[in-house]
Amino acid sequence: MAKRKKPAPFDYARKWPLRLTFLLTTLFLYAPIVVLVIFSFNNSRRGGNVIWRGFTTDYYVKAWNNAGLVEAFVNSLAIAVISTVFAVFLGAITAVTLWRFRFPFKPAYEGLVALPIVIPEICLGVAIAVLFSTLGLYVPPGAPWPFNLTNIIIAHITFSFPFAAMVIRTRLNTFNREMEEAAKDLGASEYRVFRDILLPHMKPGLIAGALLAFTLSLDDFVITFFTSGPDTVTFPVKVYSMVRFSVTPEINAASTVLILITLVVTAIAMRFQTFEDPR
Amino acid sequence: MPDPIISIQGVSKYFGDFMAVEDITIDIEPGEIFALLGPSGCGKSTLLRMIAGFEDPSEGRVLIGGEDMTGVPANKRPVNMVFQSYAVFPHMTVSQNVAYGLKMDGLPKAEIKEKVAEALEQVHLSQFAARLPDQLSGGQRQRVALARALAKRPRVLLLDEPLSALDAKLRDAMRLELVKLQESVGVSFVMVTHDQSEALAMADRVAVLKDGKLMQLADPMTLYQKPANRFVADFIGRVNFFDVTQSTKGSAEIIAGPLGALTLPAPVTGTGEHVLALRPEYIRLSPAKEGGLTGTLGDVGFQGDSSIVEVTLEGGKQVQALAGPEDTTMLLSLGTGAAVALSIDLSQARLLPA
Numbered sequence: 001m002a003k004r005k006k007p008a009p010f011d012y013a014r015k016w017p018l019r020l021t022f023l024l025t026t027l028f029l030y031a032p033i034v035v036l037v038i039f040s041f042n043n044s045r046r047g048g049n050v051i052w053r054g055f056t057t058d059y060y061v062k063a064w065n066n067a068g069l070v071e072a073f074v075n076s077l078a079i080a081v082i083s084t085v086f087a088v089f090l091g092a093i094t095a096v097t098l099w100r101f102r103f104p105f106k107p108a109y110e111g112l113v114a115l116p117i118v119i120p121e122i123c124l125g126v127a128i129a130v131l132f133s134t135l136g137l138y139v140p141p142g143a144p145w146p147f148n149l150t151n152i153i154i155a156h157i158t159f160s161f162p163f164a165a166m167v168i169r170t171r172l173n174t175f176n177r178e179m180e181e182a183a184k185d186l187g188a189s190e191y192r193v194f195r196d197i198l199l200p201h202m203k204p205g206l207i208a209g210a211l212l213a214f215t216l217s218l219d220d221f222v223i224t225f226f227t228s229g230p231d232t233v234t235f236p237v238k239v240y241s242m243v244r245f246s247v248t249p250e251i252n253a254a255s256t257v258l259i260l261i262t263l264v265v266t267a268i269a270m271r272f273q274t275f276e277d278p279r
Numbered sequence: 280m281p282d283p284i285i286s287i288q289g290v291s292k293y294f295g296d297f298m299a300v301e302d303i304t305i306d307i308e309p310g311e312i313f314a315l316l317g318p319s320g321c322g323k324s325t326l327l328r329m330i331a332g333f334e335d336p337s338e339g340r341v342l343i344g345g346e347d348m349t350g351v352p353a354n355k356r357p358v359n360m361v362f363q364s365y366a367v368f369p370h371m372t373v374s375q376n377v378a379y380g381l382k383m384d385g386l387p388k389a390e391i392k393e394k395v396a397e398a399l400e401q402v403h404l405s406q407f408a409a410r411l412p413d414q415l416s417g418g419q420r421q422r423v424a425l426a427r428a429l430a431k432r433p434r435v436l437l438l439d440e441p442l443s444a445l446d447a448k449l450r451d452a453m454r455l456e457l458v459k460l461q462e463s464v465g466v467s468f469v470m471v472t473h474d475q476s477e478a479l480a481m482a483d484r485v486a487v488l489k490d491g492k493l494m495q496l497a498d499p500m501t502l503y504q505k506p507a508n509r510f511v512a513d514f515i516g517r518v519n520f521f522d523v524t525q526s527t528k529g530s531a532e533i534i535a536g537p538l539g540a541l542t543l544p545a546p547v548t549g550t551g552e553h554v555l556a557l558r559p560e561y562i563r564l565s566p567a568k569e570g571g572l573t574g575t576l577g578d579v580g581f582q583g584d585s586s587i588v589e590v591t592l593e594g595g596k597q598v599q600a601l602a603g604p605e606d607t608t609m610l611l612s613l614g615t616g617a618a619v620a621l622s623i624d625l626s627q628a629r630l631l632p633a
């Protein structure tokens with residue numbers, strides 16, 4: 001009988017439909033980003049212009065000098081950082097509670113926590129906006145930065161903490177309960193078990209959750225749109241309003257910087273992230 | 280007799296309606312290796328966890344060193360445990376793992392260092408002190424768990440299935456090593472196992488459990504030679520059971536199924552149903568001759584120094600006999616299906632309640 005040959009690791013690449021799929025997905029994923037970056041250096045007055053007119057960094061300078069754009073950019077970063085901190089904190093508490101304790105209606109509560117992930121963003125945006133206006137929860141105009149962003153930050157925490165909670169919860173599922181008992185057996189208090197054993201185990205989940213919350217916040221448009229005012233413009237909202245007039249390479253330039261920042265943040269986070277196997 | 284180091288007094292444990300441990304009373308002596316042996320789900324881990332303080336008895340109490348442990352949490356009990364998964368902390372080096380319990384006790388740094396070095400020495404891990412657990416083999420991780428528990432100088436070391444995660448070869452080596460370690464540190468070991476050969480080889484005394492109940496508590500020799508009931512006889516080693524169809528209290532005459540009428544060395548002491556238990560080594564096989572008990576030779580399971588031989592008696596009852604090297608040669612030359620005669624050493628037969 002003829003032996004069946006096992007496929008070598010990269011054998012799939014020899015099958016042309018798979019190759020084609022691979023090629024096309026990569027192309028559609030990265031081509032727009034590559035084009036965006038390339039044309040941020042295009043010496044043309046219109047960003048939508050697909051004709052290469054020579055290399056320039058003028059538009060980076062221009063973007064830098066566009067006070068409105070820079071302000072929106074800084075706002076976005078501030079919102080992302082602050083809401084990430086809260087989202088991860090709340091997410092971690094929620095995840096540990098769900099993982100650790102049994103209480104009545106727990107499945108219902110678990111569902112409720114996950115709900116903002118599936119609810120259409122537009123509904124959540126409207127709901128949050130209505131909530132703020134009904135309760136009269138508005139930061140008075142002229143509040144000092146970054147407190148003027150409070151409404152947006154609260155909205156961002158609302159939609160990003162369930163994601164953080166899910167990621168952290170998943171990580172907790174790989175925790176070996178005997179580890180906790182071993183620490184107790186050696187004399188550790190509840191608090192020491194949490195600090196010395198559980199928290200280090202959660203770390204990759206915390207980092208992944210933070211990354212998720214950060215990027216979700218940074219590029220959110222829909223919910224932000226409903227909760228931002230004229231003084232509190234974020235980068236996506238600003239870009240949207242600029243694009244309505246004309247697409248200039250300035251936007252490409254600012255977007256490139258944003259991509260760079262996310263890449264750097266992700267790289268740093270990955271460095272901190274060590275996935276030990278639970279034993 | 281010295282005071283017991285652990286005294287389990289009438290302990291029961293319910294999980295809801297389910298009775299995992301039922302009214303168990305055991306005293307564990309200082310300096311012994313004590314094994315809790317039983318099939319899966321018999322409640323041995325639950326019993327061990329009640330000693331460690333991870334479960335509270337529903338009834339009864341546990342005393343350690345004469346002190347009632349009721350209400351004392353795990354982190355305040357003078358015993359330490361080696362977990363089935365070893366539960367070595369993955370983000371700490373070997374020496375940090377071993378130091379953890381000492382740190383929790385608030386010992387000064389210098390003393391911790393000294394004790395860690397000593398504990399690592401005991402388990403031959405000194406050169407691995409700076410490694411992380413995932414750079415260790417399974418056997419080495421187990422030693423870390425051992426050193427970590429022993430460094431705290433517990434009154435008793437609890438071990439849950441200490442060898443089950445190791446491969447067969449290492450397991451045999453570790454059996455001896457654990458016994459040696461116990462002798463050198465002198466603390467009592469209470470180990471849980473479902474492997475009867477492990478319990479017999481290592482323990483000074485063994486408690487056999489079934490469905491949460493204590494079946495017999497004895498030293499390995501007694502368990503093997505004088506099992507208290509059918510379950511223990513069956514669980515420990517190989518055994519042949521013959522249904523006893525007729526027995527009278529006070530008389531040594533019985534009728535045991537295919538063996539027919541027999542005269543036991545001692546009179547029957549109980550009434551009710553009985554079985555006759557006979558270890559394979561007390562059945563001797565020879566080429567068939569006229570009269571006596573005969574059967575048909577089945578498989579000869581060669582084991583090197585001896586073989587386990589299957590024989591089918593007239594009427595279909597299967598029995599196992601143990602044959603020495605010479606008998607093995609003789610039986611192999613007879614071949615499967617040959618008629619053989621069985622001679623039984625009745626003095627070693629045990630009449631057990633069915």
Ligand SMILES: Nc1ncnc2c1ncn2[C@@H]1O[C@H](COP(=O)(O)OP(=O)(O)OP(=O)(O)O)[C@@H](O)[C@H]1O
Pocket residue numbers: 294297299317318319320321322323324325326473
């Ligand atoms: N927390 C619990 N809740 C409900 N039932 C439990 C719990 N812990 C154990 N049990 C039940 O109690 C019985 C005894 O469990 P235990 O873990 O002591 O068994 P074991 O003898 O250690 O078995 P194994 O060899 O499989 O580890 C089992 O039937 C188990 O299902």
Ligand SMILES: [Mg+2]
Pocket residue numbers: 323324325
């Ligand atoms: Mg168990």
